[in-house]
Amino acid sequence: MKQICKNAFKFVLIVLPFALVAGISIANYEIGTGGITEEILSQVSKTMVIASVTFQTVLYAAICGFIGYLLADKIGLLRSFAWSGSYLKKALAGGAICGVLFFLLDYLIFAKLLVPVAEYYETYTFSISYLLAKVLYGGMVEELMMRWFLMSLLILILWKIFARKTDKESIPVWIMMVSNIVIAVLFALGHLPATLVMFGYLNVLIVIRCILLNGSFALVFGRLYRKYGIQYAMVAHAVTHIICDVLFFLFWRL
Template identity: 35%
Template sequence: MKAKLRNTIIFTVIGLIAGFITVAYQVNFLSPENLEMLLEQAGSVTVLYIVTSIQVGIYAGLSSFIGQFLIEKVSFKLFPSWNTLAFIKAIIIGLFSGAFIVLMDVYVFSEFLPSAEGEYQINVLYLFSGLLYGGIVEELMIRLFLLTFTVVILNKVSKLKSDVITWIAIIITSVIFAAGHLPAAILTLGSDFVIIIRVMILNFIPGILFGYIYTKHGLLYSMSAHMFSHVFMQLVFLPLFV
């Protein structure tokens, strides 16, 4: 129990930091119109920082606390021992995911997206928001909690083979993972059908891969894969192609 509480506290603090950094990025780099919409809901920048940080901290803390109990009911691992092959897989998945998102935007969806003003500039706040919120908080919520919970429920109500149940859970949670990115995309890009399809495709495919490596090798490696996707996307592929 002590280890569970310790992990929960650590992840809650990471969630608080992730929420703060995400707001810092939004405040500094959202368009004035979109920022005004956020401030209309929050009331002020200070309230936006406080509410978002607490909200993300709660998400991370609850997901980690409940997820640690759920994971004991299945064969998945939280922090497995070091596995070089799994780490290489995480790098490859991150590389593919980062390339997939950028190249799909450049060669498939570019005509439906706002034109870039000048060359892409690496943004530290954007990077750390991706690493902490995406790489840690989203993995806690979607993989550790939701995917594991789905497997536990399906194990109780169905007689399907464990591998089939696992893949059903991966697909379901990947759809939810993709849908979770819709509000931010609609806020910044609008609600055209193509934009919705874009968001679902660009997040569903990486979600499948993150789900696979989580169920195969553990949370540590799904977090690593998700983090690497942001590293490759923001530090390699966006500067090369945008």
């Protein structure tokens, strides 16, 4: 147990610099786009806002990274961190497909059905800062929270309830699949507050958009984590954001 805790601590030390950059990038983007209002900035300095957001991001990464490492080991999902070329290709391909599908569904379908989505693309501005935030926060911090920590925790709970007589190498596949689906739905629902801010209201179509665009692709990330390791889920998640933004940028310029 002592050695696994040491390894978990080393893992956290590796991911924290990325979480630091993610926090700073998100804070700067929110300030630049008005996500953090002038009213807030009149009461709290820009430096304090950036420090607060960054601290929160780093804290999430540290806690979920450490506990997630222990949980992944407990349930047999602590894979080798040595990169495999074949696994990496699958992660890159999965992320690219998710990115293209996200763009096609949102830009070519939901933008025709929902006026606020169309307005968003009409006023779209490509931002390197925001892309960096999405790649690092979405690709790493969210994966640490949702797959590494929460999905692992749910697998552990279901295993102990329904299959406690089996060892960690023999946890039933259905437990892995159910956990992936539940966490994907939770991940999607977690985007509802931001969706509400974007639209100003919620209806059935808006909720469907939120769950479809976020939950369905989260299933891909969860499967990559379960089959190959958390690093491949991170890569796919990051690539999804990159492909989306590249396509948005290209169509915005046309």
